[in-house]
Amino acid sequence: MLYFDHCASTPVHPKVADTVYEVMKLHYANASSLHRAGTEAMKLVERARSTIADGFGAKPGEVLFTSGGTESNNLALKGIWSRLGRTARHMIVSTVEHASVYRAAKQLEESGVDVTWIPVDERGRVSVQDVASAVRDDTALVSVMHVNNETGTVQPIREIGAALSRYPHVRFHVDGVQAIGKLPLGFREWGVDLYSGSAHKFRGPKGVGFLLVREGLDLAPLLAGGSQEQGRRGGTYNVPGIVGMAQAFRLATESLAERRTRMFGLRRKLLAELARVPELVLNGFGPDEEERTAPHVVNVSYPGMRPEVLVHMLEKHGVFVSTQSACSSKSLQPSRVLSAMGLGAERASGSIRISFGDEHGERDIDALAERIRSAVGELKPLERSRG
Template sequence: MIYLDNSATTQPFDEVLDSYTKVAKSYFGNPSSLHGIGGQAEKLLSQARTQIASLLHTKPQEILFTSGGSEGNNLAIKGVALQYQTRGKHIITTSIEHPSVSEACNQLQELGFEITFLPVDKDGSVSLEILENEIRDDTILVSTIHVNNEVGIIQPIEEIGNVLKKYPKVLFHVDHVQGVGKVPLDFEKAKIDLCTISGHKFNGLKGTGVLFVRQGVKLKPLIAGGEQEMLVRAGTENVPGFVALAKALRLTMTDIEKKVKYLSELKQNILEQLTQISDVSINTPLKGSAPHIINFSINGLKPEVFVHLLEEDNIFVSTTSACSSKKNIPSKTLLAMGLTERLANSSIRISLSPMSRMEDVPILIETIQTALTKLRNVMRY
């Protein structure tokens, strides 16, 4: 099997699965319970929080456990909106966000909030000048993705943070889900107030994630109930999942420079060969993109058929983000970058991991060429 859909989800590390199983079996207590079994679970939860904070260079009290990227993004955006709505009801985001951001903003519009969706240039980047021009007295939040999940564009997070330093009442949220372990991000240097990560994107387990909330920032809870997670997220904590999340993050950050270098070399190898294939248009910019994502269009051919043709040879890629892949609509990211609807509707995403193998590249390229030949022959009849 050649698995190249790592932006959708990654294969859990064996050590992560081992940690989950051990904790779930031997330390199954509710961390809110007063007895010793609950105390054991609470201690493990605290250790996981401290370890994650250390790896992210934050404070343990700034780490809020969630079920993943979608919940983290919704909690950050809606939590800020509801908490600070007396200050203002204007939010700025971009036109190429993950659906968990764009749809959360659409819901807030229905509640009377005003959302500005910033345009991007042909390379998918946000203009700092346009951003600053859109900031108003009633702006309370800027939310932007770090690494675009479809094309791999890296937004200038640190530069955006520097712009927002001049506007202390505007909070800054970053969706870092695709960046963890691939593109470094210094929360302090970039002046980030809230940041979302998701465990299953870096070889952890689905249903686990973290929302970094800078000390002093308040969020209106979206789930009412108990006093878990600093009174922000009610519900019994998934202790084995969060212990496994800490393990996944530690393993991901080990030898990180070496892993990123390998991903960059692997991506370059694939790109060099893809550009030699007729009917293939590369959509991911060569500069300013993450080392693990390659997006290309196949000249109007049906991408879902292409994906299934590759699957017949045990190669797994995707058409767009996993959250939108079954809608059969053009990529909004590619449309925002100025591509035609024909190209935006025939895009393919290859997403790599450090476990991807360089020796699989020739097999991948040959299979792509064969699949395209089959599709062209079908179109002739």
């Protein structure tokens, strides 16, 4: 089996799996309890908080634990709006955001919020000038993701943050779920106010994530409950998940430069192999534009072919890839991201995403390329019969 769907979920690091098991076995007390077992569990939570804060140059109190990226993104948009909605009526969101941002913004729009949807170019990148020009006196929030989950396109986060520094009333949210462990990270120095992360995207456990919240920023909770997380996110602490996430975060970021170099090498090799398959078209940035793309994602289209047909044909050959994002993979609609890039209905309706990670090497890329060629070869008669 060749698993090339890391953007959907990554295999848990063996060390992390061992740690989660040990914490589950030994530290099962509620971290909010006042007795010694509870305080020992809370020490683990706070140590994990410091680990993640250090990786961003943030303060421990700026790390808020959640159940994952979807909750973090919803909390960022709706939590800000609950606090600022009386004085601000406007929000700015890019058209290529993950569904958890896009649909949260749509819900707010349906409730009366004025949302400006920022377009992208044919590579899926937003214009800093477009974002800055959209700011109004009543703008509460700008939300632009760090790395696109379908194409791997890297957005100009630092530059957007600098442009927004002229508007101190505007909060800047970044969905960083696909960036952690793949790109250098910044927070305060980038002008970011809120940054979302999810453990299972960087070899941690599922069901746990975080939201960085700049010190002094008022954020309303999504859930009514206890006073955990400074009253902003009630609920019993997932101590094993939080500890496992912090360990996975440390492992993913401590050797970042080396891992990026290796993954970019694999990406270049894969793109060279796919260039030999004329039926496939690359979506996003090529090998000569690596500063604008993440090192672990390749998105290609087989115009005129339904993506699920190609996915299942590759599965028959022992290869696992995806269509669109995992959250939207069962949809038969064209990719919203590729449509926003203006790539046309055939390309937007016929794309697959290949994403890889630490366990892959050049032999895996060779095997993947060979099986893609075989799968496309088997599908060619079907394409001709359709034509």
